Amino acid sequence: MQHALLRGGPGLVHTQLTMPVRSSVVSQRIFTVVVKACPPRVADLQAFLGALDAAIRAGTETLFSSLEQLHFCSFTIFPDDQLGPSLVFESNIDGSLDDYLAALCRAGAATLHAIFAAGCDYHASSPQPELLQAYLRAHAIRPATAFVGNVGRSVRRIRQEAALVARIEEFLDELAPPRGTAPATIVDNVRAFVRNDPAAHWVWDVQPRLTAADFCARWFSVVAVAAGALALVSLGPLGAYVVALRRRELTDPVDIPGPSPEHVQALTEREDQIVQNHMSSLCYVKPGAFRRRTLKVVLFAANLVARVSVGGKLLGLDSLHFAHWALIDGDTRLLFLTNYDGSWENYLDDFIDKVAAGLTAIWSNTRNFPRTSFLLLDGAKDEKRFKAVARTTQAYTNVWYSAYRGLPVTCIEKNRAICEGLAAAPRTLDSAAWLRLF
Amino acid sequence: MSALERNDMQGLLLSAYGHLPWSANVVLRIDAAARARGWLGSLAGSVTSALGKHRTRGTNVALTYCGLRALGLGGAAGFPLAFVDGMASARRARLLGDCGASAPGAWSWGSDPDSVHVLLMLFADEETGLAAALAEHRAAFAANGLHEIVTLATRRHRDGKEHFGFSDGIAQPAIRGERSSEPARRRTNPDNDVAAGEFVLGYRNEYGRLPDTPAVDAAADPGAVLAGAGGGTHDLGRNGSYLVFRQIEQDVAAFWRFLDDRTRGSEGSDSAARERLAAKFLGRWPSGAPLVQAPLADDPQLAAANDFGFAADRRGLSCPVGAHIRRANPRDGFADEAPRQSVRRSNRHRLLRRGRPYGPRIANVLEDDGASRGLAFICLNSDIERQFEFVQQTWINNVTFCGLANEVDPLVGAQNGSGFYTIADDPLRARVKGIPRFVTTKGGAYFFLPGLRALRFLASLEPVAAG
Numbered sequence A: 001m002q003h004a005l006l007r008g009g010p011g012l013v014h015t016q017l018t019m020p021v022r023s024s025v026v027s028q029r030i031f032t033v034v035v036k037a038c039p040p041r042v043a044d045l046q047a048f049l050g051a052l053d054a055a056i057r058a059g060t061e062t063l064f065s066s067l068e069q070l071h072f073c074s075f076t077i078f079p080d081d082q083l084g085p086s087l088v089f090e091s092n093i094d095g096s097l098d099d100y101l102a103a104l105c106r107a108g109a110a111t112l113h114a115i116f117a118a119g120c121d122y123h124a125s126s127p128q129p130e131l132l133q134a135y136l137r138a139h140a141i142r143p144a145t146a147f148v149g150n151v152g153r154s155v156r157r158i159r160q161e162a163a164l165v166a167r168i169e170e171f172l173d174e175l176a177p178p179r180g181t182a183p184a185t186i187v188d189n190v191r192a193f194v195r196n197d198p199a200a201h202w203v204w205d206v207q208p209r210l211t212a213a214d215f216c217a218r219w220f221s222v223v224a225v226a227a228g229a230l231a232l233v234s235l236g237p238l239g240a241y242v243v244a245l246r247r248r249e250l251t252d253p254v255d256i257p258g259p260s261p262e263h264v265q266a267l268t269e270r271e272d273q274i275v276q277n278h279m280s281s282l283c284y285v286k287p288g289a290f291r292r293r294t295l296k297v298v299l300f301a302a303n304l305v306a307r308v309s310v311g312g313k314l315l316g317l318d319s320l321h322f323a324h325w326a327l328i329d330g331d332t333r334l335l336f337l338t339n340y341d342g343s344w345e346n347y348l349d350d351f352i353d354k355v356a357a358g359l360t361a362i363w364s365n366t367r368n369f370p371r372t373s374f375l376l377l378d379g380a381k382d383e384k385r386f387k388a389v390a391r392t393t394q395a396y397t398n399v400w401y402s403a404y405r406g407l408p409v410t411c412i413e414k415n416r417a418i419c420e421g422l423a424a425a426p427r428t429l430d431s432a433a434w435l436r437l438f
Numbered sequence B: 001m002s003a004l005e006r007n008d009m010q011g012l013l014l015s016a017y018g019h020l021p022w023s024a025n026v027v028l029r030i031d032a033a034a035r036a037r038g039w040l041g042s043l044a045g046s047v048t049s050a051l052g053k054h055r056t057r058g059t060n061v062a063l064t065y066c067g068l069r070a071l072g073l074g075g076a077a078g079f080p081l082a083f084v085d086g087m088a089s090a091r092r093a094r095l096l097g098d099c100g101a102s103a104p105g106a107w108s109w110g111s112d113p114d115s116v117h118v119l120l121m122l123f124a125d126e127e128t129g130l131a132a133a134l135a136e137h138r139a140a141f142a143a144n145g146l147h148e149i150v151t152l153a154t155r156r157h158r159d160g161k162e163h164f165g166f167s168d169g170i171a172q173p174a175i176r177g178e179r180s181s182e183p184a185r186r187r188t189n190p191d192n193d194v195a196a197g198e199f200v201l202g203y204r205n206e207y208g209r210l211p212d213t214p215a216v217d218a219a220a221d222p223g224a225v226l227a228g229a230g231g232g233t234h235d236l237g238r239n240g241s242y243l244v245f246r247q248i249e250q251d252v253a254a255f256w257r258f259l260d261d262r263t264r265g266s267e268g269s270d271s272a273a274r275e276r277l278a279a280k281f282l283g284r285w286p287s288g289a290p291l292v293q294a295p296l297a298d299d300p301q302l303a304a305a306n307d308f309g310f311a312a313d314r315r316g317l318s319c320p321v322g323a324h325i326r327r328a329n330p331r332d333g334f335a336d337e338a339p340r341q342s343v344r345r346s347n348r349h350r351l352l353r354r355g356r357p358y359g360p361r362i363a364n365v366l367e368d369d370g371a372s373r374g375l376a377f378i379c380l381n382s383d384i385e386r387q388f389e390f391v392q393q394t395w396i397n398n399v400t401f402c403g404l405a406n407e408v409d410p411l412v413g414a415q416n417g418s419g420f421y422t423i424a425d426d427p428l429r430a431r432v433k434g435i436p437r438f439v440t441t442k443g444g445a446y447f448f449l450p451g452l453r454a455l456r457f458l459a460s461l462e463p464v465a466a467g
């Protein structure tokens, strides 16, 4: 069975495929493709992806690591009784999408061909980069809400900064300045050390990330959030809206059997191998225009909030590298893909503690979410149920690649600050504060 | 809130039995279900409850998931996955950092979860009392279809010190509204008050909800020994808790020799510097005085002090951010978080610690005597995943804890010899490098510590059909 919408009906393929994210240095993009997989080919696909994933982990598969603009990518097969299986391919990249797709399809033609051959509407008989590019573009979906943690940090720069900071740390261990040494003296020593490092010439050109333009962008975002609130009001006369909402909140079914132990086991088995983790989730939007429209407005507003965040933090969450939500299948399903630091339990607890209202506003429009009040309240605060729903809608990520397996968001931010400090004019630098970064 | 049903709770939940310093943890396997049920039935009568005073002896008992099944419990729903999996499962082991020398395959007991069924905990005021209790029990095991797998004799020393030489058993959460928590409460501040449901099933937890609880079909409990739980089920979990037991071997000489090596001056060993570094690892001085209150030197006056937080020491200049007590309970000191919010977060991951040292004390901390010693780590919680496992995984063994990188708990973390430890200082941090593993897991299991009614129910189980 082929789902009409997935062949790229209206509302699915947009002229703007990706979300460029504000930055003064290199912008990041999220590019996600959803295709219907042909059921008889899913078993083979699964095996192929499993082998690919194992090879990535073993370091024998170098396709993704050869793509210098790729931060994270993933392939996930989402099984579904009604709509049939879908294959989701997510890339979080630097710079231009054209460059990335060209490089990916050139270097990875054979791999992509083998993977997308499972797509119901994939008809190429041999690996052809141009056809693959066109196919990926034709199946791209548009993230409704996207978040990038280390805004403006390219893969290359993240790696360079980490390596340089490690060398500086070693140097400082050697230097072991006695108590009472003037901070400026230590900084001078570090500068001299870095100047002699032939691999570190780039650091003197590092630009401070927050430019005047960024500040304007932030203010613009705040205005835009206000506009979002207005949009919410435009959902209809507010009173009537709230009444309609409350009626649904009190009657929407919330009971689910919970995830099977086998499912949770499969999910957890692939978690916590490295500093970061990946989560793929797909759930049904509650039926009816009311929920669909509410969800769209909330996602729109959330996207604006995500734009305001700086310093690797989204409302106090400092463990998100890349995350996005997208409505797919004619707005009937909500896709969520995230690359985060630390354990799943910690991630969900962080969610509950810091952004429960936002999550509730989004996910309460999907089936079986714990009971909410007034869109924002309760919901995710029902910790056990929330976690059960999260596990139930989560799928096993078949392939996952990270370009910097040992680096959490906080560490990347710290490295950035260290390098920006080096590049700053010596007299403007607060040496003592800079040394505290180590 | 509802008052605790102390008469239905095992004593260990509300007391660490400090006045009963001699103790033994007996791990048993059930070989004959019917006889073991009979044994449990008679034991239930003498199990120490949380009601009143237990003067000279204490007896508590807990069962693993395999143990419950071996007893004949067939259809109980609602046991959490972690408990069903068991501590030795590959998934749990990875999450807990039990790898290398600590891997379950290398444990001296417990790697085969179906060999560990019952944990019998005995406490006595005198050494002879403990020996007598142990002998009495041992005489009855074989006849009751029980097989002794291992017995770990433990002891709370008069000075309260564990083997590395630090005072232990100081910081404990106080149960909100609970009278017996008064001593713990008096020593600290309201931040330390935690909802009863974090430790006891059947009461509201920090999220304001009732913890998940195991339940059985009402039909399986015709005598209504258990309380009703709605939906035609009876509540097996009520007034019970989950008990985490880990035998953690401590290499005391390796610990102190490492510290000695890193603090040697031109004149050789520097015992004061060594001790200072050790305190930086733990977050308290050997007497127990917390570094945030006694940053420069030990202060026995503050030995039992627990009224402190880390918010005023955000950077860790007094107590490093990665110190054991700061990782194990970050209190109000999460980086970049308001102190109130930070406390609320920390309090969702608290543990009632009931561990005691086992093995002989070392004569000279710098000399390995080859003896086996360590901590019989025991803690109680109502949600193993959100509490014990979380603390172990997301705090103790997390290389990115609170903005740190490449380091785990210097004292009890899963070290691999290449980790760091960052000690904040002005103008520049110091880093300790190449920290080896000082502790090794030697065995362990997840147990369920039933309420007294639940114990009686388990003892009265009808034999299940074979198969």
Ligand code: HEM
Pocket (backbone or CB within 6 Å): B162, B163, B164, B166, B167, B168, B169, B170, B171, B172, B248, B249, B250, B282, B284, B324, B325, B326, B328, B329, B351, B353, B374, B375, B377, B388, B391, B392, B396, B412, B439
């Ligand atoms: C051999 C292993 C261990 C030793 C020697 C040890 C030692 C200590 C000591 C000396 C203290 C300070 C005294 C006190 O406040 O009571 C302490 C506190 C603590 N430890 Fe450990 N510990 C060990 C393992 C663990 C493990 C595995 C965990 C948890 C997974 C843990 C959790 C805690 C907690 C929660 C505190 C109290 C923190 C606070 O609230 O201030 N410990 N430990």
